[in-house]
Amino acid sequence: MxxxxxxxxxxxxxxxxxxxxxxxxxxxxxxxxxxxxxxxxxxxxxxxxxxxxxxxxxxxxxxxxxxxxxxxxxxxxxxxxxxxxxxxxxxxxxxxxxGMSADISKSDFIPSEVTINKVRDERTALLWESLFQKAFKYKIDHKLLLSSYDEVDYLIAYDNATPTGTALMHYSGNEVVGIHSMGIIPEMRRKGYAEKMMHSMLFEAAKKGYGYATLQASEMGKNLYLKLGFEEQFLMRNYTLSK
Structure with missing residues (x-):
């Protein structure tokens, strides 16, 4: 592959x-x-x-x-x-x-105590939008979630009843899941939530029979993914046109 x-x-x-x-x-x-x-x-x-x-x-x-x-x-x-x-x-x-990928069929991921819930209605879509904007400083409008949550897993992580961050899982084909938009809100950072979320998400993907996970990592997040068994594949640069 x-x-x-x-x-x-x-x-x-x-x-x-x-x-x-x-x-x-x-x-x-x-x-x-x-x-x-x-x-x-x-x-x-x-x-x-x-x-x-x-x-x-x-x-x-x-x-x-x-x-x-x-x-x-x-x-x-x-x-x-x-x-x-x-x-x-x-x-x-x-x-x-x-760009990074991991063979998740050969790893033993353990679901953490962090609860991860899917967006299923306008209330949770609005919460996801708010948390994502706090984590990343830009907006993914909740209307996009409402039109696609049957095809994409939009996830909110909680520690007990306190929201900690967001993620998005996109399954393509029968073998690959992409992890996107994973971010922890500022006040909940440096507490291990990102790693706990990844363990829970990869555990669920492997349980569904998916063999590989892919993502695009920032320099800041790369070491976490290397720790979880991801390998570097390619460089991705993002450009805008100077006007």
Whole structure:
């Protein structure tokens, strides 16, 4: 199994799903995108094939005409490094992440005492939105959760009755689960909740028969995932167009 490609496919299929349910999905031969003006996410334009200048000109036109901030993620496509082309066309790197994966079928994850509940109604969707915004300083609108919670697991972690953080689990195919949007709210950090959440989520995924987990880690979070058995696969840079 090509886990790098599975990682990327899990991520982009999540963006597709959210955009499709919001009626904003646009697909093309070289790139896909979606713009949701009431949410800070996904709002991505991503290349499926390494772009040429004409493709990039069209992408720049779409981005420039939008009042919503659009992020362009980068990873090498078939060994083609097109990051210089992006940078020469006015794209600025805003965030760097590491694509990581783990074989969870060979690990013994133990569910922790942290309770993890799924979003199932407007009240919990609003709570998830609020907690996520506190953790990450940007907004995923609760309406996107309400339109997709039958297909995506939006999770809220609790210590007794106190919410501690959020996560999102997106299952693609029969073998891969992607862990996304995992964040602990500021006042509950440095208490081990992130590791406890990961143990519980990976335990549930393995119990369902999924063999692999993928994610995209920040530099700050990478060591936790290495500790849990994840391996680095690829570098992912996120760009915006300077206007």
């Amino acid at each position: 090509d886990l790098k490609q599975q990682n990327i496919d899990n991520l982009t299929s999540l963006w597709h799903l959210i955009n499709r349910n919001a009626g904003t999905a646009v697909t093309g031969n070289v790139f896909d995108y979606g713009i949701i003006n009431y949410s800070d996410w996904p709002n991505r334009l991503w290349f499926k094939n390494a772009p040429e200048q004409t493709n990039l000109n069209l992408a720049k036109k779409i981005i420039s005409s939008s009042t919503t901030k659009i992020t362009v993620p980068y990873w090498e496509i078939n060994g083609n490094d097109y990051s210089p082309l992006l940078e020469n066309n006015g794209f600025m790197k805003i965030l760097e992440q590491v």
